[in-house]
């Protein structure tokens with residue numbers, strides 16, 4: 001195991017620890033916002049994201065024809081999806097933060113699943129080394145710093 005692997009694992013466990021702590025501080029209002037937002041981003045149809053014009057516009061502004069991870073055209077990878085870089089399951093208060101969102105293909109989204117960001121970087125580093133630079137560049141640095 002090289003140094004980079006070790007750092008990713010340490011950062012992952014730190015992010016996880018803080019994530020679990022914050023989860024218990026969420027208020028009813030946080031969950032209400034979360035529920036509204038979840039409707040906002042709801043994926044509907046193979047080539048569309050969201051059920052509202054607002055969300056479709058956001059997707060158009062924040063993507064081109066190609067997935068930033070695998071660099072394949074969305075049309076051959078199941079379409080576009082709005083992904084949370086830091087997963088909703090661990091960081092629900094970040095589910096309504098635009099810094100935490102990016103448009104990726106559906107295949108990559110499914111593979112990423114509920115992985116923590118550093119777990120995901122590590123996964124890509126090991127399984128798809130060619131994709132690692134793009135994923136590393138997409139790291140949500142400000143959000144990760146805000147967890148410290």
Ligand SMILES: [Zn+2]
Pocket residue numbers: 067068069070071072077104105106107108109
């Ligand atoms: Zn992809």
